[in-house]
Amino acid sequence: SISVVEVRPHDKFVGVYVIKFEDGTERLATRNLTPGKRVYGERLVKWQDVEYREWNPYRSKLAAAILNGLKVMPIGEGSHVLYLGAASGTTPSHVSDIVGDKGLIYSVEFSPRVFREFMEKLVDQGRRNVVPILGDARFPYQYAQYIKGVDIAYIDIAQPAQAKILADNADYFLRKGGHVMLVIKAMSIDVTREPSETFKQEINALKERGFDVLDIVHLEPYDVAHAMVIARRV
Template identity: 40%
Template sequence: MSGFRQLFNGIFLVNGRICTKNLVQGINVYGERLFSENGSEYREWVPFRSKLAAAVKKNLKTVPINNAAKVLYLGIAEGTTASHVSDIIGNDGLIVGIDISEKTMRKLLGICEQRKNIIPIIADANQPDRYVESLEHIKFDIIFQDVSQKNQVDILRKNAEIFLKPNGFALLALKAKSISSTSNVKNIFEVQEIELKKHFKIIERVNLEPFEKDHMFYVLQKL
């Protein structure tokens, strides 16, 4: 098939555009284009709208999200990236999305009505003890984190200790300027990586320029 190839599990390149196979046919989420190929429908995954798509566009080599995976999504917001992860994991998978903003949750609830593999929880990702009972001791294959708080690495550590399976993976979109608005960005990443290495193996890192300014995307594995 000309113009079609698989990049990762559930992630495809269709006519030069990163796409996922649409779990809810005929319906897009954020105005993205839909494509038909070989009898299936695909949704364009726009790198300027999603940090994971930006990382893939920047030649990320590792995307450890499989069909039927359980994903804890910290900072799910309106669900743009989560909707594509929903495509990848399929109906046998699960996304539990944590976000503190009631405003963004209202948009997400509309997506959850169509995508039954996403469960939203209004909570502060910095306080996992507040939602641990809601998750009934689920152990997740993957934690995806995209939060704009100063202690981003500590938030990931706390959640990984409680919820992430042994040797499970974490995908971290680290925003330097949320950690310090005055420090050198390169130095910020170096310091944060020292902390990350205490709890995770850094499998891969990708700078998200020009899609996101002052962001590094990490693929991590729990030690």
């Protein structure tokens, strides 16, 4: 294995780090909240008595967005986040690292099989700032009793009408002035790479629900189909 030359804080975002290896390559990372534990086979790196987890942009669209120059990253230390579409917890685990002990991440997943895998990992790691919720993001009233207000609502459910689903959840849970983050399908399948109809519709749906779009970042080469959108409702 190659050795580490340094780990430094990311230029812009608190809680995000950059690992530099001796061959000159650099990788994004977060500080491991549960040292010794891996979530998805990622490399663990120790530097000055602190353990970091490499953050793979091919596996996590939030990492891809950061590497592609995201300007606004509302998640920080102590944030309370509603995460819709947790799957087995790859990106949620890095969000959990970033928000730390004082933060919380409510993670909603509706597939029982995927949710069980997610739960097993959480129990194994002992991540205590993650609140797993088996629920359907289309019906926020189903889980409304478990959630207090959040600073950020994040959605990555690979379903149509995500902007509507996100705005419905924001109506329930997002504090005034809070941010939303959406992963949406941005490209048509064809090579002309025009924004897809879905993309335009989703952006419009957000605006109609009172959100200002602050940032849009495409995720290629890490993910060719999607973009990350950051918006805010004041």
